[in-house]
Amino acid sequence: MEVFFTFLKLGMISFGGPIAHIGYFRAEFVGRRGWLSDSQFGQLLAICQFLPGPASSQLGFCIGLLRAGWLGALSAFLAFTLPSALLLIAFAAALPMLSGPMGAAAIHGLKLVACAVVADAVLGMSKTLCPDTPRKTIAFFALAALLSMSSAIVQLIVVVLAALAGVLFLGNISIPGNETKIQISLGPxxxxxxxxxxxxxxxxxPIFSSPSPTLESVAGVFYRAGALVFGGGHVVLPLLQDSVVATGWMTPDQFLAGYGGAQAIPGPMFAFSAYLGSVLSQGNxxxxxxxxxxxxxxxxxFLLVTGVLPLWRAVSHNPAAGRAIAGVNAAVVGLLGAALYNPIFLSGITVSSDLAIAVVAFGLLAIGRLTPIAVVAWCVVACIARLWF
Structure with missing residues (x-):
């Protein structure tokens, strides 16, 4: 219960995305409660950043696992995710009611939030994940490939080729790690x-794929997206867009409205999946x-991080693994840049005033460093106010 209520509190106050979540976790579990040392926390964070998936949620899952075993890991996941998931399910239920001019303006404002947030993510990630010419080159070719032919298969091919390019061309890039032993009961x-x-x-x-969103096909689509996402929650956007919008399961407006709404709530970005599942159910x-x-x-x-934990020491000393993940991270920048153009920019920017609102929102994030809630408020209010001018 201690793990559950500690993570529930964090799930209700952790605004700001995965980087901010990591700061909350360190303050709570290293500084305040002493569940981990700084070195143990750093090594867990390195593992979670090395693997695909939601890094902050994987980190919380590992902390719960170390503290109270499997029950602690599940409690950490449920408590940290539940507040945001419930809010997004409620938003999905309210979406059909937003049908008048003001409702349509508010939904359009949320689409402009997505423009600003993803543009800020591309800028920030390009600085950290593409610091040299070889990685900039990988990102450029990934962007070009995905702008030319965007699909889940192409994205997977790009990720694999980027890992290979990293091994061949990125020199001696090592995986971060340290020698502090993580006390875990799981064996190899x-x-x-x-x-x-x-x-x-x-x-x-994928055997259960279907032209309509059945439980089995939805499970396959979301599992594949969660398995292939490197670089944080925003990167899941193109994977899910190809799976649920390009297939006709939902409209671009429904997809981008939910993504914009997800910026205004605490907790993990991957909780966006609860909104998508609600919309796909069509009330059933x-x-x-x-x-x-x-x-x-x-x-x-979660399967990856718990599977790798017992094997991490051997993996962390393999330089080729570090070069491969550096190549994948560079490709992620190109993947997200392609998503910024299509569907986000093409669907969200329809008139010049849309571009002006989105540029101001980007400035609030990138220059003013305001919270996503402030950006949501600006975009929604600006789009509604435009009705009277």
Missing amino acids: RVGGILLLLFAALLIGL ATWLMAATALIFMFLPG
């Missing part, structure tokens, strides 16, 4: 089983569909 055998389960689900779930078994999307979005990241 359990870790291997979890990694095999991760791979089996990734290969097996809404809670079951939302829970399926949510669970399968987070599941691959």
Whole structure:
């Protein structure tokens, strides 16, 4: 219960995205409660940043696992995710009611929030993930490939080729780590089983693909997205867009409105999956569909991190692994840049005043460093005020 209520508090106050979440976690678990040392916290963070998936949620899952075993890990996930998931399910239920001029303006404002937030993410990630010419080159070719032909298969091919390019061309880039031992009861055998389960689900779930959003097909789509996301929650956008918008499961307006609404709530960005599941249900078994999307979005990241924990010491000393992940991270910048253009810019910017509102919103984030809530408020209020001018 201690783990559950500690993470529940964090789930209700942790605004600002994964980087901010990591700051909250360190203050709570290293500074205030002493559950971990700084070195242990740093090594867990390195593992979670090395793997695909939601880094802050994976970190919380690991902290819960170390503190109270599997029950602690599940409690950490549920408590940290529940507030944001419930808010987004409620937003999905309210979306059809926003049909008048003011409602339509508010929804359009949320689409402009997505423009500003993703542009800020591309700028920030390009500085940290593409600091040299080889990585800028990988990002450029990834951007060009995805602008030319965007699909989930192409994205997977780009990620694989970027990892190979990293191994071949990025020199001696090592994976961050340290020698402090993480006290974990899982052995290499359990870790291997979890990694095999991760791979089996990734290969097996597409068998249940369907032209309509059934529980099985939704599970496969969200599992694949969660398994292939490097670089944070914003990067899941193009993967999910190809899976639920390009297939006709939902409209671009529904997708981008939910993404914009997700900027105004605390907790993990991956909770956006609960909103998408609610919309895909079309009023039938809404809670079951939302829970399926949510669970399968987070599941691959949790399987990977718990599978790698017992094996981390050997992996962390392999320079080739560090070069591969550096190449993938560079490609992520190109992937997100492609998503910024299509569907975000093309769907959100329809008139010149849209561009002006989005530019101001970007300035509030990138220069003013205001919270996403302030950006949501600006975009929504500006779009509603435009009705009277």
